[in-house]
Amino acid sequence: MKVEKVYMTKEAKELVNKDNLFKQSYDEVVASICSAVWPMKSKTFKINNSQKNGNGVVPVKELCYAMLEDTYNWYREKPLNVLKLEKKKGGPIDVYKEFTENFDIKRVGLEFETGNISSAHRSMNKLLLGLKRNEIDLAVILMPVYELSYFLTDRVSNYEELEPYFEITEGKPFIYIGFNADSFDSSVPLIPKGKDGMSKRSIKKWKDRIENK
Amino acid sequence: MKVEKVYMTKEAKELVNKDNLFKQSYDEVVASICSAVWPMKSKTFKINNSQKNGNGVVPVKELCYAMLEDTYNWYREKPLNVLKLEKKKGGPIDVYKEFTENFDIKRVGLEFETGNISSAHRSMNKLLLGLKRNEIDLAVILMPVYELSYFLTDRVSNYEELEPYFEITEGKPFIYIGFNADSFDSSVPLIPKGKDGMSKRSIKKWKDRIENK
């Protein structure tokens, strides 16, 4: 996969340009999404472009998650304290890592969005809440660009459709990353839809880290 | 239907409490949602509570829209200029009215949310964008409370699930209204799902108003 479009708010640019830990977090996210391939044995991500909305989305995230968790030690499903402690409703942040150097700690929250585009708005709002409550220091949203989403399940999140709303996060350290397939090829297998594509790899959850302490 | 939970940001309270036009807009929304009934000939809204997620949602909005449009002259599908003029992606605001008195004009945007809860986040963000660009002066979101949503299509928007995110709109004039059925009754018909419930009533669109000028 390749990164095709990136938008950083002014605040995010500052962090990434001037701080090594934030720079590292950004680089890890980019390296992880770039590591995704299709078909499984391929060295690049080729998408079957023979039919609009022909491919499912579930396997798309697998290799990226694997690299974030296994290579870079990010954690999955970090609950927001604001929701947990105040007994409010709401689920965890998708992917999370604390970068430390001496006594410095930088917390980065990432949402990998392949759900319905409306779901990307919830992700934005969740990350906004995390920033507002000072539970993360940088927010990142990863999603397909339009050109790729055209061949995935109808109405999945895509960079271009969320773009008009980027300005809502002005003043906050927010990064939006749009990725695309490396190539389009009508001869590669379609990515299966439904549960067929579910991976069984056990995920590296924040909860488990906490409990094992 | 009855209004069961209401949250107004400080800014919204000020507007509604101190300004007759804003007060009127709020009253019209409340009167309209309260006018919804089920079954069709009934005088109140009775929901079949015999099975979780048993009822569809489409017909729920019909009477409310009808009253807003026909009795109170609200318009449907008002495009945001920020999206239209700047050629950005994005659809219109669901319901809209300009209240005028002498040279005073108050613009109210309303989203009636019965889609997936994630869709309510998009509605929030769209209204935020409208406020930010000074295209509306007050934002309102109408949705079922949890107790009612339990008997509607799985995962529809509900007041309680959006509630933790209300604080994102702090500092903006925002009103959240949660409505509930008047009673629960396992003998009334289930509200049909799918296209069966579609009404054919032609809606009062902002576009048409503009074009008829």
Place this chain on the structure above:
DNA sequence: TATGGATCCATA
């Protein structure tokens, strides 16, 4: 039961 998601629909 709670929550993020995946999928396909209806209409303009």
Place this chain on the structure above:
DNA sequence: TATGGATCCATA
């Protein structure tokens, strides 16, 4: 084609 929505799924 574009966009909001409606519906049901998978997992904890």
